[in-house]
Amino acid sequence: FAMSFQKYISGKPVVQVYLLDNSFRQLLIEPSSTVHDVCLMMARKLGTADPEDDCLLLSLNEARDGVAIGRALKRETLVMDILREWETNDATEAKLVCQIHLFTEGLMDSKDERIREMLYMQTVYNVISGMYPTDKEDALKLASLQFVHKFGELKPETHKPGFLGSKLREFIPIAHINGGTITLTEWEASLYASVARVDTATPMKDYIEHLRYRDYFGSVVYAVKQKFEKDPEVLPKRVFMGISRQGILLLRIPENYTSRSMTTFRRFPLGDIFRWAFKPDEHFYFEVKAEDGGEKPDEFKFKTTEGEDMSDLLTDYAMALLREMGLNPDGTKRERVAPGAADGSAAAAASGPAQSSMPTSLAIGEAAFAGIAGDVGALASAATRSGVAEEEEEEDDEDEELEEEAAEADAGADEDGEALPPGWTKQYDEDSQRHYYFNVDTEESSWDVPTE
Numbered sequence: 001f002a003m004s005f006q007k008y009i010s011g012k013p014v015v016q017v018y019l020l021d022n023s024f025r026q027l028l029i030e031p032s033s034t035v036h037d038v039c040l041m042m043a044r045k046l047g048t049a050d051p052e053d054d055c056l057l058l059s060l061n062e063a064r065d066g067v068a069i070g071r072a073l074k075r076e077t078l079v080m081d082i083l084r085e086w087e088t089n090d091a092t093e094a095k096l097v098c099q100i101h102l103f104t105e106g107l108m109d110s111k112d113e114r115i116r117e118m119l120y121m122q123t124v125y126n127v128i129s130g131m132y133p134t135d136k137e138d139a140l141k142l143a144s145l146q147f148v149h150k151f152g153e154l155k156p157e158t159h160k161p162g163f164l165g166s167k168l169r170e171f172i173p174i175a176h177i178n179g180g181t182i183t184l185t186e187w188e189a190s191l192y193a194s195v196a197r198v199d200t201a202t203p204m205k206d207y208i209e210h211l212r213y214r215d216y217f218g219s220v221v222y223a224v225k226q227k228f229e230k231d232p233e234v235l236p237k238r239v240f241m242g243i244s245r246q247g248i249l250l251l252r253i254p255e256n257y258t259s260r261s262m263t264t265f266r267r268f269p270l271g272d273i274f275r276w277a278f279k280p281d282e283h284f285y286f287e288v289k290a291e292d293g294g295e296k297p298d299e300f301k302f303k304t305t306e307g308e309d310m311s312d313l314l315t316d317y318a319m320a321l322l323r324e325m326g327l328n329p330d331g332t333k334r335e336r337v338a339p340g341a342a343d344g345s346a347a348a349a350a351s352g353p354a355q356s357s358m359p360t361s362l363a364i365g366e367a368a369f370a371g372i373a374g375d376v377g378a379l380a381s382a383a384t385r386s387g388v389a390e391e392e393e394e395e396d397d398e399d400e401e402l403e404e405e406a407a408e409a410d411a412g413a414d415e416d417g418e419a420l421p422p423g424w425t426k427q428y429d430e431d432s433q434r435h436y437y438f439n440v441d442t443e444e445s446s447w448d449v450p451t452e
Contacts, residue, residue, distance in 0.1 A: 013083065017042055017060070017096045020121040029079055035060045036075040042098045046114040053323060054115065056316075059101030066093035069125075071309045072101055099125070103218030104245050104320050120149075120204045123211060130175050131221055132211060133254045133262050142207060143171040144194040149203040154195045164188055215264045216251060219244040222310060223253070224302035227283060235265055241284075241302060243313050245321075247273060248286065270321065276314055278307030286314075424450045 007014050009028060016024040017038060025045045027038060039058045043051035059072035062082065073082070079096075086094045100107070100122040107115060126132045127142055134142065151159070169177060172187050182190075200206050211217050219242030226237055235250065240262065242249035247270035252263045268288045274297050276286040284307035287297040304310065326333055420426065424437050437446045 013080065015079065015083070015096060017098050018063075019118070020097070020099055020125045031078075031080050033079050034075060035073045035077045035079060038079055038096070039075070039098065046118070048114050049112045054112075056320065056323070057100060057102045057104060057107050057115075058098055058118075061097045061099060063095040063097050064091050064093070066095050069097050069099070071306070072313075074312070102245070102316055102320050104317075104324060106324050108212070108218070116204070120208055123208055123217075127211070128170065128173050130173055132214070132216065133175070134173055136176065139173050139176055140190055140194040142210060143191050144198050145200070145203040145207040145210070146171055147191065147195050148198050148200070149207070153198075154192060159192055159195075161185060161188055164191075215246075215249055215267070216242050216244075216262055218246075219249060220313060221251065222304060222306050224284070224304045227301040227303050239265065241304075241310070243310055243317070245317055246270070247317075248314070270314075270317060273314075276311055278311045280308060281305045283307055284310045421450050 012028055012030060015027050015029055015038075017027060018024045025042060027041050027045070029038065029041070036055070038060055040051060040055040042058060042060075043055040048054040061072055062070045064070070064086075082096070085091075100118055103119075107119060110116060110119075123132075124142075124146060127134060127139075147154075164171070168184055168188055168191070171191065176182070177184070177187070222241045222243070224239060224241045226235060226239070236252070238253060240251040240253055242251055246267065248268040249264055250266040252265060254262050268286070272289045274287040274289070276284070278284045282305075283301055283303050285299070285301045287299050290296060290298050420437070427436055437448070437450050
């Protein structure tokens with residue numbers, strides 16, 4: 001059995017759904033239960049203030065090896081189908097992991113203790129995994145706040161070298177441990193020295209606040225390659241794309257993950273994005289307001305195999321903004337059920353035409369929002385239309401790109417025009433997010449630019 005599948009009770013499966021701190025909740029599900037149903041059950045199990053809404057901020061993810069967490073599972077997927085697939089493929093270590101899906105304004109400002117704890121766990125995970133790059137000073141500052149949150153103030157008689165042992169990897173980002181020259185013993189000593197300087201009664205809050213106002217905070221980051229010939233000085237061919245409540249960010253790929261070098265090239269507020277689409281396993285496409293104020297929108301297309309995930313996430317954020325504004329997908333006011341009210345009696349006023357004004361706390365401004373199509377219902381319309389259609393392209397588009405790459409290789413130059421000795425080609429390593437050089441004749445590889 002997979003780790004998330006326990007047993008049957010009266011013909012119904014019992015599943016364990018894990019959180020990012022490796023704690024779990026056991027759920028008795030129905031054969032017809034979907035991913036959305038499980039997210040709702042988790043919100044109720046966690047005791048959030050508004051499970052019906054809060055469950056939409058959560059996602060259910062698959063960790064097939066019990067460690068690496070994949071992208072969010074589609075909400076309509078049957079959980080039993082996932083369990084059967086695990087059984088078929090003997091995925092005995094597989095887990096279901098519940099985590100934060102949407103970093104909305106409401107979630108960021110939530111006073112709900114359970115939501116705040118999940119936000120903290122998600123932030124720690126993003127730091128440790130390298131989603132949010134840190135330099136040494138940053139890493140120690142965050143690790144010390146995490147330590148105080150978990151263990152309290154430093155106790156020299158208890159917190160001695162070796163106290164953390166292998167658990168040090170839960171505090172120090174992977175990139176620093178695997179790619180640096182500092183030993184684990186030295187990291188632990190530095191951590192204790194940093195903890196001794198911490199003076200706060202709210203380490204969890206301080207941890208989040210330390211990162212909250214960085215552009216990429218709350219973003220899901222994807223490695224993409226631009227397909228339009230944008231000026232490389234303005235937009236490199238390969239970038240990170242971050243999708244968040246702010247819209248879309250184009251970020252510089254860090255030279256390494258032990259520095260804070262993930263700077264922003266371009267930002268596109270959600271209200272400026274007219275539409276978005278994807279072609280499965282090929283690209284993600286979006287249109288934004290023209291910079292020159294013209295009627296024709298600016299177009300951006302990026303090569304990626306994750307276009308569907310990106311499109312779904314952007315759509316989810318658009319719909320979440322409507323919910324925060326108290327609107328239905330058709331632009332009418334949402335009816336809110338008062339706690340304890342019987343049979344759906346509304347706590348708010350009856351639904352009617354929505355107002356075009358919005359709370360100023362929203363990341364999306366009124367003018368930008370109106371720019372989508374002129375009224376409040378437009379965002380819902382764009383969200384329900386976008387992200388599901390395949391963007392049409394010329395039939396020979398891929399062939400032309402392959403021909404260009406082949407010509408570059410034949411000419412002994414990489415895609416940026418860098419001259420290389422005969423036989424050498426420039427390649428890209430997805431794991432390290434770095435370029436390397438490979439000699440097709442000798443099968444030699446090198447991180448450094450070959451000179452002969």
